[in-house]
Amino acid sequence: MNFSFSDDQILLRNSARALLDEHCKPEHVRAMMDDKTGYGAPLWGEMAKLGWLGLPFPEQYGGAGLGLVELALVHEEMGRAAYPGPFLASVVLGGFPILLGGSAAQKEKWLPAVASGRARLTAALQEDRLDCDPAGVTTTAARAGDGWTLTGVKRFVPWAHVADAVLVPARGPEGLSLFLVDPKGAGASLKPVTGMDLGTRWSELRLEGAGVSADGLVGNAGGATAILESTLRRAAVCASAEMLGAARRSLDMAVGYAKVREQFGQLIGTFQAIRHKCAEMLMEVENSHSAVYYAAWALEAGAEDAAVAASICKSYVSESARKVCGEAIQVHGGIGFTWEYDLHLYFKRAKSLEVQFGDAEYHRELIAQHVSG
C-alpha cells in the first residue's frame, strides 16, 4: 500500500511543469485564443520530443509505455497552465480506442503517428441530445460494398478541426460500431463552434453518407460499447486531473492575493471570511487529488472498483473544481472579474471539462447503479 508518487513520477511532473512554465505561460494561452488552429506547433513538437504524445502507448508503437497515473500527472500540469491544445483529444480520445480495440494494422498506422506528433486524432462522443451513454447513439452506419456509409450529426467534437481522423460511434446492422472517419473526406463536414473557454475547441461534425472503408472499422462490428466505456472512463479521469490542476492554480492565486491585498487597514487573509474560504478550497483540492489518483491507479491496475472509481472521480472533481475556481474569483473581488487577470482561464477550462465525458449527474447515476445492485 503506497498512495504516493514514485521518484520517476515526481520527475515527470517536474519536467512537465518546467516545460509548461516556459512554453505555456498565460501570454501563450491568450495568443492561442486568436490562433486559427488554437494550439502552437512548437509546443506540440516539444511534447512529442519528451514522449508525452505516446505516453500510454507500448514502446513498440513509439510510446513511453507508462500508465494512467503518469498521464493524469501530465494532465494536472496542463490544467495548471490552462494549456490549449489537442493533447487529451489525440492521446486519450483517439489513442485509447485504437490501443484497446484496434487491429494490428491500425495500431501500426496510427499510434506511432500520434506519438510522434505527425497525426492527431479525436473522438465524437456526443450528439444533439448530449447523452454520452453509448446506448444513446443515433448516427447510423449502412453497409456499402465492403465498407460503410455514416449518417448523423455529432456535437462538441473536441479539436476535430485539426484532427486527421475522428473515431465515430454509429449504429449498424450488427449494433453499435466504432469507425475511423476522415473529417475532411467526402460526405463529412465540420463546423467549428465557439464556447466561452477559448482554449477548448469544439466542432459540429455532420455526416451525410460519409464513406468508411473496410479497414476503418475499429474493433468488431457491433463491439463498440466496451471500447467506448473504457475510453470514456479514461477521458473522465484525465479531464478530472486537468480540472484539479486548474483548481490548484486558482487556489494558489487566491492564497497569494490574500497575503498581499489590504482592506480596512489589514491583509484580507487575516479575515476568517477569507481564510475559511481558502481552507475549504484546499480541502476540495486535496479530496480531488485523492479521487483523481485513486481512479487513475484503479483503472491502470484493473482494480475491482475501477469503473465506479472513475465515476466517483469525475462527479466529485467536476463540482469541486467549479467551486474552487469560482471562489478564487470571489476572494479576488473585482480584479478577478477582469479579462486581463488570468483567473478566468482556469475557471472556464474547469467549466468546459465539467460537462464533457459525463457530468456529475451522469456519473452519479452510474454510481447509484453500482451501489443499488
Place this chain on the structure above:
Amino acid sequence: MDLNYSPEDIAYRKQVRAWLEQNLPSSPPRTLEERKIWHRTLYDGGFLGMGWPTEYGGQGARPMEQAIVADEMARASAPAPTNGLGLGIVGPTIVVHGNEWQKKRYLPKILTAEEMWCQLYSEPNSGSDLASLKTSAEDKGDHFAVNGQKIWTSGGKVADWGLLLARTDPKAPKHKGITCFLMSMRQPGVEVRPLKQITGSAEFCEVFMTNARVEKENQIGKLGEGWAIANTTLGYERGGRSLARISGYASQYHRLVGAAKKLMRNGRPLIESPIVRQRVAKIWADLEVERYNALRVLTQLERGEHPGAGGSLTKLSYSEFEKRFMEVAQEILGPYGQLTDGAPAELALEIDTAVGEMGTWAYGFLWSRAGTIYAGSSEIQKNVIGERILGLPKESRADRGGAR
C-alpha cells in the same frame, strides 16, 4: 503508487479476521464489567496498544497493522475496547512526554483497563479558546492543589484517573502558564456530575475540583509546558482508526440503501427516484473519497511522517461528511429515522456508542453534530489550515496584542 495491500498485510488481515470469528462475544457487552472482559480478551489477543513500545505492554506494530485490526473490528461490528481515552490520548501522551517511572506505573494498567482514564481539558468558558483555561494548580510544597471546573469529560463517571491541564503560573502569557498532570479521580476533592447531551444519554461529565490533590510525581513534562504537550496529543492523527471509521460508515450506508429499496414514495420504491439516487450516489462518492484520504494518511504514517496540520484537513473533511451522510439518511428514513426504539429490523441501525448503549439512526444523526465541535471545531480546523498549511497571515486577536 500501488494501492494493493502487500501479501503480508493480506495475511495479517486474514489472521485478525479468523481471531475475531473465534473470539467475538455472542451478544454485545452491555455493562462496564462485560465491556472490561471483552477489553481484556482483545488485550490478550495482542490487539491493544498496537503502536506502543513493547517494554510497556504495547505491540510495536506498524500503522498499517493497527489500521487493519481496527478495520476488521469495524467490519465484524466488534464492540470497541473500553478505556478509549486512555488508549487514544492519555497513553500516547505518556509514551511521548512521560518519564520512565510514569511509563512503567501507568501504561500497562491503561492497556488492561485496570485503570480507566478521562481527559480534563475543556472548561465552561474555555472551549475553542482552550488556552484561556482557569483551573489552577497551586504548588503546596509536596503536592499541587487543584481548583476549578472541567466540562465535556468523556467517561468521567467511570474514570480512576484524569489527564489534567491546569494553570500553574497566572502571571505568564496564557499559553505559557499551563502544566499537564495526572490526577486521581478517586478522592474527596473531585466531584463528577453526568452531563446529559442532545442524544439523551450522558457520555460526558462535568468535573468539579476543590483542593484536589496531585502528587509531584504526576506532573508530565516541565512546568509551563502543558499547552505544547496538549497540542501534540490533540494533533495525533489517530491513523489507526482511519480505515475503521470508513468501514463503519460503509456498513451503515449499505443498510441505508437497503432501506431505500423497501420504502416507497408516490407508489414507487425510493431507490427508483432519480433524486434519491443522486443523493445516495453523492454520499457514496464522498465516502469513498474519505477512504482514499485514509489511505493517503496511512501511507504517510507508514513512512514515519507525521501528518501535522494535515490532520486538520482530514478531520474537517470526515466530520463534515458525517453530518451530510446522516442528513441524507434522515431524508430517506423519514419518521423511522427518528425512532429511538422499536424500529423494524430492516430499517434499524445498530451502532456501538462506546458506552454500551445501542445506537439508532436517530442517535447517529444527533451524534454527527458533535464531530464538528469536539477536538477542535470545524472553524478552529479552518484557522489551523489557513495559518499552518496555507501560510495566511494570523488574525488580529486581543490575546496576542494585534496582528503579526
